[in-house]
Amino acid sequence: MNNVFDVSGIKKNTKVCKIKDLEEDKAIVKKGEDKYLPGIIIYKNKNSIYIWLNNCPHAHLPLDIIEGRVQSKNNDLLCANHGARFNPITGECINGPCKNSFLKSFPFKIKNNYVLAG
Numbered sequence: 001m002n003n004v005f006d007v008s009g010i011k012k013n014t015k016v017c018k019i020k021d022l023e024e025d026k027a028i029v030k031k032g033e034d035k036y037l038p039g040i041i042i043y044k045n046k047n048s049i050y051i052w053l054n055n056c057p058h059a060h061l062p063l064d065i066i067e068g069r070v071q072s073k074n075n076d077l078l079c080a081n082h083g084a085r086f087n088p089i090t091g092e093c094i095n096g097p098c099k100n101s102f103l104k105s106f107p108f109k110i111k112n113n114y115v116l117a118g
Contacts, residue, residue: 003044004106005117008053009037012118017042019113022049027070027077027088028100029054029062038062040106041070041077043088051106052091058084077103079095 005012009032016030016106022044031039038054041063054062054070056079063070065080072078076094077086084096111115 004053004104007037007055008040008106009034010040010106010117012070014114015029015116016040016051016108017073019049019110019115022093022115025072027072029064029068029070040117041103043077045075045089048089049108049110050089050091051108051115052086052103053106055104056081056098057101057103058067058082058096 025045027041027043029039029041041052041054043050056063059081061081063079070077071080077088082097084093084098086093086103093101095100107118109118
């Protein structure tokens with residue numbers, strides 16, 4: 001389980017979501033078939049999309065406590081477990097127990113108005 005696809009539970013080339021379903025400055029979590037794996041965080045800002053492994057570098061727990069949604073404060077992503085705050089564009093932890101560490105980016109591509117893993 002070394003690569004980001006295995007760790008997230010999202011297989012390469014999987015259709016993750018439609019672009020039109022993403023809301024501006026909102027983060028959503030998508031999971032693969034194995035609901036026990038953390039999935040990924042998708043964030044849209046000014047027609048750019050950022051995707052991160054849903055795994056806090058502090059305690060290696062998912063950021064979402066309510067499945068499918070990551071809380072935010074002033075557009076920063078919040079880890080529901082210990083309150084760490086992450087910049088949703090850079091993935092950097094800007095406050096909390098893992099300050100100056102980063103969320104792991106997740107590779108993706110856009111094809112036919114879908115976000116695809118890979």
